[in-house]
Amino acid sequence: MRIETKPMVLLTFVAMLLLALSSCSLTKGKEAGERAVAQFHNQLNAGQYHExxxxxxxxxRKAASEADAVSLFEAVHRKGEQW
Known part of the structure; x- marks a missing residue:
């Protein structure tokens, strides 16, 4: 059984392209997540629980009322260190 070179080269190229594109997407997602975590910590430290x-x-929001969530945030802030 003979494997043709052109289809293998094309398949390898497509696989490498998909891998490169997906890694760029993962990097952007990580950066967005890091920014969101920093914003959350800043808001928690500032007592911006409603926000x-x-x-x-x-x-x-469906799982917890605002009053319950605010109580939780206050407890976390009281018991934890400043982020």
Whole structure:
């Protein structure tokens, strides 16, 4: 059984291109996540609990009332160190 060179080269090129494109996407996602974490910590340290809740995911807001979430944020802030 003979393997043709052109299809293998093309397949290798496409695989490398997909890998390169996906790694760029992962880097951007990581950077966005790091910025979001820094913003959360800044807001937590500043006592901006309402803002944290308002900016949170819909799933989080459905799972916890704002009053419960604010109580949690206050407890975390009291018990934890400044981020």
């Amino acid at each position: 944290i809740y308002a900016q949170s995911d819909e799933g989080f």
